[in-house]
Amino acid sequence: MTDRSRRRPWLAVLLALVVSGLGHAYLRRWARAFGWYVAVTATLVLVVPDAAVDRLVAGDPPPIADIAPAVLVVAASVIDAYVLARRNNREYERDKRTKAGATSERVTSGTAPERADTGASTGQTDPGASTGRTDTETLTDRSDRSTVDDGGDVEAVSCPHCGRETDPAFDFCQWCAEPVDE
Structure with missing residues (x-):
């Protein structure tokens, strides 16, 4: 990804909590966004019991053991979005320093x-x-x-x-x- 810009890690986390994969979409990591969406959806459909999902939709808190796999996958997605945003910002700062160093090198040498x-x-x-x-x-x-x-x-x-x-x-x-x- 050569066209970098600063991203807000807290916004990536918030978006990843609202809809799985949305934090990664904000970071323009489209394949990861789709992958995390599929992972959370598959966990809800295949691993979490239907009764726990029904209780959650009805507003009753289901047993934590029933929804733990989905919570773990969502937490992993949120952490991944945060880490990617921080890594993106570090690479952006590194590129910015490199460009600033190249500019100052041109000024001191007198020629590009x-x-x-x-x-x-x-x-x-x-x-x-x-x-x-x-x-x-x-x-x-x-x-x-x-x-x-x-x-x-x-x-x-x-x-x-x-x-x-x-x-x-x-x-x-x-x-x-x-x-x-x-």
Whole structure:
């Protein structure tokens, strides 16, 4: 799952308690959601006695021994939803730190690894190479450029956020998904 976002573990738990599998659906774990729904339903149909289900529906508390298997399966589903939400959030934070580290690495080195050969391929030179400016100022100059003429009919738009060239057909950067003002 590459498109991560933060999830609320308490909401996943609450949804898993309301309807089995719903907490996993909130986490976008569709196969697990279906699997937990089937597991709870199968436990209720195959393991829990019909008399206990009838008493529960009528509002009378059935003997705990009769409904214990269903309670255990629901508890396992709730715990699984909570653990998955926490794991998702840890991976989201790790990805966020990795992206922040890559961004700070680009700022300190002055060039993005993906754009290392753009000066040679377009005939342009590094604006900070002969002026003695710092790497941060050079990177700022690169991101301030709004268009780059590559000799063709279409001018490529440079993203003001990440500095990469974007497709002029889009009004957002396909690399960082930030809007590109024309």
